[in-house]
Amino acid sequence: MAKRWKPNVTVAAVIERDGRFLLVEEETTDGLMLNTPAGHLDPGESPAEGCIRETLEETAHHFTPTALLGVYMARTRRAEDITYMRFAFTGTLGAFEANRPLDKGIVRTLWMTAEEIRASTVRHRSPLLLQCVEDFLAGKRHPLDIIHLDGSVNDPGAG
Template sequence: MPTRWKPSVTVAAVIEREGRFLLVEEETPEGLRLNNPAGHLDPGESPLAGCVRETLEETAHPFQPTALVGVYLARFVREATGEDVTYLRFAFCGAVGAPEADRALDQGIVRTLWLTPDEVRASADRHRSPLLLRCMEDYLAGRRYPLDLVFTDPSVLAG
């Protein structure tokens, strides 16, 4: 029986304040890259809860999602290892609170940045994923979907 293909499920926060977007600069096998606050969905959590957790871990900012921006599928092959990974990303927009002063950023996160859309576009060669730009552009185009569009059955949370 052939191995079943399973994409990696990730969550991302598209956070805009006063015309700037909150990004993280992180260490990757390809060098320092920019990304939305994002990460893998953990067992036993909903995509919404995962996004709240990842944003806090990577930026030290509490995050309150208000809408789903979109669901995205992208494939990435690591140059160094040849690893072929497909990501299924749920991107949420919302508001952030003030950073928690004593909270350390997640391992591998070098710093957070607030960039204008033009600065994000101009740095495309440093993006960890093409989804960073696509999510921002979808947000700027006004794409917003109700949070209840992403349903998590209670059996997931009972784990």
């Protein structure tokens, strides 16, 4: 029987303030790369909950999603063939926890303009980074309730 294909589900926050976007610089096997706060969806959490968690872990900022920018897919064939499905959100940046350590591999956070992001594509960890920013700038927004979360997601005994 052939191996079943499954995409890796990720979440990302596109956060803009005063014409600049919050990014993280992280250590990767390809060197220091840039990304929006992003990461893998964990079992038992909704995409919005995962985005809240990842943003806090990677930036030490609380985040409240207010809209879904879109659902994106990309494929990489570096060490292995992986397809990523990204749920990108925009929202409100909240309190900063100054003493909170950032996730392993995150070197720092930084604020970049759209022009700076466009000029640094060689350093983008994900090919979806720029598309998400462009969609934000184009005003794309979808209501959060476009994602239906069945009760079984939060029920560890479901199955």
